[in-house]
Amino acid sequence: MRHIMAKAGIIGHFGYGKELANGQTIKTKTVTGELRKQLGRENVITLDTGGGIKKLFIILLKCIRVLKMADNVIIMPAYKGLRILAPYISFFNFFEKKKIHYIVIGGWLPEYLEKHIIVRRCLKLFHGIYVETEAMKRKLERQKFNNVVVLPNSKDICVLAESELKDIKERPYRLCTFSRVMKEKGIEEAVYAVECINKLCGKVIYTLDIYGQIEKGYLERFERILKENESYIRYKGVIPSRKSVEILSGYYLLLFPTYYKGEGFAGTLIDAFSAGLPVVASDWKYNSEIVTAEVGFLYSYRERKQLVDLLVKLYENNELVNGKRMACLRKAKEFSVESVISVFCKYLD
Known part of the structure; x- marks a missing residue:
């Protein structure tokens, strides 16, 4: 019997069980919550990358599971996690052939990729790189990226009347x-x-x-x-x-x-x-x-x-x-x- 695929699998720092108020955790939770609203909760699976080096092996194993269970894989790491996730996901996606999306948190990526050639090559294989500003997009295009989309930061917030x-x-x-x-x-x-x-x-x-x-x-x-x-x-x-x-x-x-x-x-x-x-x-x-x-x-x-x-x-x-x-x-x-x-x-x- 064929396994039912999720529409999206999200790999990011959710900080489950912790009270975290940093931009990475907030954005990861915000994006995930809205995707569940728009796609249906059953169509979105998640993997929390929190726990650091102690849980790295288990997290990497679970990444393969997400690749197998979701049509689209969305990663939302900071710079330390990107150095591991981008090559790892790229390698295993050679076999799985899924759409890989990287939603960037913050403005550090263009400068980071100038120094990390392997990560840069891996990201060029992704379906999309979603950056927060037009200026970031231009910087990446100067590095020969052709898969960059501007996706501004957003919040689930009630605007004052x-x-x-x-x-x-x-x-x-x-x-x-x-x-x-x-x-x-x-x-x-x-x-x-x-x-x-x-x-x-x-x-x-x-x-x-x-x-x-x-x-x-x-x-x-x-x-x-x-x-x-x-x-x-x-x-x-x-x-x-x-x-x-x-x-x-x-x-x-x-x-x-x-x-x-x-x-x-x-x-x-x-x-x-x-x-x-x-x-x-x-x-x-x-x-x-x-x-x-x-x-x-x-x-x-x-x-x-x-x-x-x-x-x-x-x-x-x-x-x-x-x-x-x-x-x-x-x-x-x-x-x-x-x-x-x-x-x-x-x-x-």
Whole structure:
């Protein structure tokens, strides 16, 4: 009797049994949840790659099982996993002849493939490589890829109703960050800017609330930073995904001063747009493609003075900020997980 094939098998880091709030796990779960909605739960099987080197042998064996049980195999590894999965899947797919899809998480792939020739060759055999931005696609096409598709990041999130949108006029203005709490995400750039402006003005004109999971190894330094600026900077913990819009909608601006080397299309930007919250971001990596003049403001990354000057300007001209709130809501609708994954599903046929 012939075994009934699943439409899609997803290999990625689900973090089952753990409370993980990193971009890789969130995107893997988001994509999987929507595929189950659109294809039917019975047509989607999964394999969790969590567990590291201790479970590598078992994971690799299960990869073969996924290849045999699904018409389409979707992999969603980070760079360490890609180095193993791409050659392994390519080899066994020589016999299975399935469509292999790689949904890229973050913006590190083009630079990574310049140094990893074997992985690059394997990925060219895949049915599709799905990157988050047009700029990433262009970089890969310069490496002779012809199977690259832009599939922007997306979230299963309720966009704030236009009737609930409010201009923020109460001072001091409340700023926030909403990302992993680590130096490379620009946490200290944000702290410096707020500290500098408040000292310059001789009073508190901005406060800063920091949300997100604190990176291992950064806790001690971060606690020291909070203690030194406790009158206007606070750590507010991790926001449950279903409450992000409700909480973020009360802020004046979201600060995203990242210079994280793996940055792609950060999910935090979708949360901000969905809350009608304009963004002040560094022009690092692909931010300029997402944080356009319609929905936010850019400054040169690691240029702290530019950030300070921009925030002073936006304090003095709140109409520049409040005038972008409606555009943020419109922008957010472009990144609904339903619409993005419906496009992806066309490549599974």
